[in-house]
Amino acid sequence: MNIEQTIQRLIHECLKRGLLDEADEIYARNRVLNLLHLEDFRPETSAPDAACRPEKDLPGDPDLIIPFLLEEIVRYACRKGIIEDFFDAKEIFAAKIMDAFVGRPSEINRKFYQKYEESPEKATRYFYELSKNSNYIQMSRIKKNIRYRVPTEFGTLDITINLSKPEKDPKQIAKERTAPSVGYPKCVLCVENEGYAGRVGFPARSNHRMIRIPIENEIWYLQYSPYVYYNEHCILLSREHRNMKISRETFKRLLAFVERFPHYFLGSNADLPIVGGSILSHDHYQGGRHVFPMETAGADFSFTVKHFPRVECAVIKWPMSVIRLRADRKEDLVELSDYILKRWKEYSDPEADVLAFTGDVPHNTITPIARIRDGRYEMDLVLRNNRTSDEHPLGIFHPHADVHHIKKENIGLIEVMGLAVLPGRLAGELKEVEKYLLGEPNEIKEYHLPWAEELKRKYGTAVSAADAEKIVKLEVGNKFIRFLSDSGVFKRDEKGKRAFRRFIDHLNE
Template identity: 65%
Template sequence: MTINQLIQQLIDEGNRLRMIKQEDEIYIRNRILSLLKLDTFSIEEKTEPFSTLNGSKVDEDLIIVELVESIVEYATREKLIDDYFDEKEIFSAKLIDCFLSRPSEVNEKFWQDYRQSPKKATDEFYHFSKLSNYIQMKRIKRNIFFQVPTEYGALDITINLSKPEKDPRQIALERSVPKEKEYPRCLLCIENEGYAGRIGHPARSNHRTIRIPMGEETWYFQYSPYVYYNEHCILLSEEHRKMKISRETFERLLRFVEQFPHYFMGSNADLPIVGGSILSHDHYQGGRYEFPMASAKSDYNFKLKQFPNISASTVKWPMSVIRLQSQDKDELVEASDFILNRWKEYSDPEIGIMAYSNNTPHNTITPIARRKGRDFEVDLVLRNNRTDEKHPLGIFHPHEDVHHIKKENIGLIEVMGLAVLPARLKDEVQEVEKYLRNEPNEIADYHLPWAMEIKNKYGTFHKNEIHKIIQNEIGMKFLKVLSDAGVFKRNEKGQKAFQKFISFLNK
């Protein structure tokens, strides 16, 4: 296809998807020509609708993406942009931005849809975020996903292949760029909306957010560019400030699920090791997905003396979870804040829980809010980030025997039962499978004890079973990861200690 044909196909596809109106066609074409430094255009012989690429059929949802990528390839060949990942991403986002409404128009449509139903509003905005390629659906489809049955229900496992690896030239270029720039201040700041991007900072020309009132503040609602589950969304503060779990956190989480009852909303913990990857900007994560932890049953029901109208229980889960239920949102806020403050000051040296080292705090909570019919439900996952000589990365953190599978922090998503595992595992696991089939292999040294353990566990097995066995064993490693992160272990000593803490709440 010629560049003129590609441009026209892109415009035709924008019309088909109702991203633009026919009256916009000439204006958008001229914007694209400007980006491509072209000053003429001729409507050539019509081509068939763009449905194949290199002989392969293109997913209808990805036609826009494929066309944009073809135009980016043209721009690279013509030396309009450098052949670096970030340069191509910036150009791609600018192309798609030609088809997108301004933030004010996107927000106006969202709240018009909301008046019909909250679900319609999020459905339409999610669809928009995929069409705009802000949600990187083509890359997300590369991820490997499977479930593994356990005594706590099925755990979700994903090997994250969606974030492309940067070539050495790109990495070297990033290192050469001065770091003093502070705009936007971080990847979550609202200043990213419409920001072109630069080397080392992602392209955001095609980024739009929804303004959500949260008491006296305005918060900003968007979807994650690399969604790990259905409608994986982010709610972020307008102010660039550090993560902090507080009474206001519970108020915001519950206010959000009151406005959007088909979504859950939760927060990473606010301390290093047990927190998420970005603690510099106050934000929450939610979506429309039933996580394994949400399906977990109550383990032990109890009453909170100060909050007699609230149903409270511990949860049958490898981590230590208190679940609160009530139709009274305000009382849930008070109860959650009460438990947070009690937990922050709680120590039990017999099981390694110390609230402070000198003046450094160690206890915090990972909270999750959702609706269950007319009830509001809050899960409070108790966390502690203390370290010692034996566990320098964290006592209640994945221990060394699981680092070959998962070494990173256990944040909100993992807490709820979805393992986000590194891309390296895709190839490494194939070498483990070869080892188990007694074939020539390049198994990594750090996987060898695990592979030998699997051989000893299963003895002889059919070669066709190996892939499924490896998946199940990865799931068992993730279960161990969650157990390591639990402050009250799922044994007699740990559960007695949990009961002791519950008694402390009622003193």
């Protein structure tokens, strides 16, 4: 296809997916032509019937067609000198192209709430598809991620090796070094990102839209993650740029949201360093339409808390320390969640290495997750502590040094629930571990050697290539269990179980 045919094919795809209205076709085309410095458009070489014929060079996956066409247009812009050939310049240009096809925020919000009148599912499905089709959700990169599932004693866990984040080229790195410091938007979650063109070192958001949602007397903003890790991975963010804080208001907001969107869960990263997420400077939550392994975990034991007779309480069978609350009334869950949070924040148990404070520095907090299941409100409260020690300088309740060869980053909300997001380096490194197990020439990293030797002792050397791949996947899953177990404040041995019981008793004092 020439550039005119590519443009027309992109228009056709946007029309077909409902991203563009027929009445806006000529307007959108002219905006794209202007961006490409094209003053002429020849209908005979880009007629709709020609554009609509299947092209043998188009991807077979429908989610990849728009990204493919967009990439062709960006390459043309680079060849013609319209933009420079480095990552951020191409991202900014691609977002501007797609912005020609996306309605204004007011229009998107109006359509969302029209569909919400039919059902919450129709509303979110509309917005999710729009976010994919506008290329805000980066489907072509997300599809590169390696995903598989591993059976464990805690159920089948999800493993993702994250290959969606593109590597920076030397020109991009050089541009970032000389880019001026700018304080607008303040962070990548600020509402000012909606429609922001982007700049060197800050993502392009011309094609970005958000849904305004009233939650507890505030307007919150719903968007999807550009690099979704699971189905309909959404973010709910505060209009105000303020620090994350787990509080009574958090529980009220989480439950208010799932009441409005009962097919979604919503949770929050913890609000302290080490145990918190990557962005603690902007109040936000994450949710979506996905059943995580933790949700299906059964109860270790049930208990009651005095003065809260209407709430069912249980400690669930999970590597981390999780209290599950269930009730018919969300107000009852808010009250008990807030009570547990307050009791936990001041709780110390030196025998379990749990100290609430070092001086005035707090260590205890909670990772909460809300959902509606079987018509009842449900809240999972994951107990967290961010103390460090000489033995564990990155965190006593953090993945320990012997698993850092797989992952050493924080264990946030998504991983707490049973989906491991592992660094992209492992895609190649684990193949070298497989070669090592097979006795083949390899370039195994030194930091994997102790683990690889352990696997050889466990499984022997007479393994096939298929066996080696299965072994490595299974053992990565076992490492993930270790990440979670290390992060659990009350271990699952007898000592840890007694410590957990002591905290439950503390709730009833």
